[in-house]
Amino acid sequence: MSEPMREIEVTVNGKLHRASVPVRMTLSDCLRHEFGLTGTHVGCEHGVCGACTVLFDGHSARSCLMLAVQANGHEIETIEGLESAKGELSHLQAALRDHHGLQCGFCTPGMLTTLTELLRDNPSPTDSDVRIAISGNLCRCTGYEGIVAAALDAAQRIKDAGSRA
């Protein structure tokens, strides 16, 4: 049986991508293999580890639990889209670096997209809010403390700068 294919058009980080993809291809594989955006990591591939989290129409979603064909006509933000047009790290990215919120970096794309949504939804999160937000993201290096500290610090930096997460 020949592989059923579909044409899709997806806006990723503001740029329109077109591809012909097998209908069973996950969105995470499409981002990495079709669009060359390997910042999104693929860990467990069944929705547990959170590494593949992207923002789908502004909301965090596991890209391994979506089909690429379902993204047709939708907007996605990945870790590659978080820095400014001039290439500066976002407040959250800078805070994560300053607080040693990553070591191997495997969980980082999921942490950053998840926390970017949190800071947009809730500009003044508590320590508990942050921990609940990242409860669906596994990190085996940091022990999470640096990530939580970075998220709280980033919220303050965003307020000080009067900008958006």
Add this chain to the structure above:
Amino acid sequence: MKPPSFAYHDPKSVEDAVALLGSLENAKLLAGGQSLMPMLNMRFVLPDHVIDLNNIPGLAGVELHDQALVIGAMTRQRELEFSDLVATHCPILAEALLQVGHRQTRNRGTIGGSLCHLDPAAELPTLCLALEAQVEVVGPSGPRGLMFADFPLGYMTPAIGADELVTRIALPLWPKGHGYAFEEFARRHGDFAIASAAVVLTLDAQGAIDRVAVAIGGVCATPMRMEAIEAALMGREPSPELFRAATAACKELDALGDVHAPASYRQHLAGVMVRRALVRACERASAGSKS
């Protein structure tokens, strides 16, 4: 590629989806995908056809109709979590949703998908049982309604035909100021419950329980309505002794045992969850009747 090979269909209407279900062999409906996609990625299911419901307009939304919240089957759990209608009229739904997976999965997961997947430990089926929800199912001969109590036929088996799909869920409202609580024990935040309990009740002017519904999830092959507990509570004043005596019925449950917990532990935990939920529900009902 992780998922098995299948043909993909994205109907634009319920009628088209029903027609596809009627004409295709071995088809699976794709709602929010937070259970079906892991099963596809692990090849626990091998459908020849996947019918995606995400492009059908009109299947999502929350409305208030004569004493019931009517919820479209494709309404995302996120929308319910942040809905003012839910917060005002069915606050136990908002409370239970916080135990459903994580932010990322609630952003995609739907209420209809959770009910049809019917995991025995899932929160929404347990809650729908306690609230005496009604489910609207559409098939080739049109819509039909059934009580959620008649929906689970057995382990992960909903009472819907191979050519039918769930379109709406109606949650009858409890009076303003009613008491409610959803309690759950899981090993990690967002995990499926080892045991959960949904309790809704009202107190009369003397402070005695005059209406109560209790359901338990995660313990048996399907969520369980606990009529024996309800009968033991009716007309009585809340007290720890009453709650302990009433929840003795949990020892009779035909509980599941697995790697996480033996059946006897689930029976015990079910009673603990119900008692905790009763305490919080009574506190809320007392506060609600004074306000």
